[in-house]
Amino acid sequence: MPQISLNSPxxxxxxxxxxxxxxxxDWGFxxxxxxxxxxxxxxxxxxxxxxxxLHSFDLPLAPDGTDFQNRLAGDV
Structure with a gap:
């Protein structure tokens, strides 16, 4: 699976x-x-x-998780 790491504030x-x-x-490097x-x-x-x-992101997202978890993430 492709992945990149970066340092952030x-x-x-x-x-x-x-x-x-x-x-x-995810957290970590x-x-x-x-x-x-x-x-x-x-x-x-x-x-x-x-x-x-930048104040909003424009990226194609397909988060892994159950339907319930993805519904909760949409409410944040």
Whole structure:
């Protein structure tokens, strides 16, 4: 599964993709990086967000979870 890690003001983050969609964002750093176009764009957008230049994200999301978990995530 493609994944990238980046340092951020809130700590190390790792973003995971599957079939050109973001499927997870987790705390921590991984050494083995396998990027793809959607992860490159996610890194750009996260960097801009933490720099205060971006206020909303435009990324294809397909979070993993039960229907209940995904409904709760939509309410946040």
């Amino acid at each position: 809130v700590g190390a983050l790792t973003v995971f993709a599957f079939e050109d969609q973001i499927v997870a964002l 991984v050494e083995e990086v396998e990027s793809c176009a959607v992860l490159d764009e996610a890194q750009k957008q996260l960097t801009a967000y933490f720099a205060g230049r």
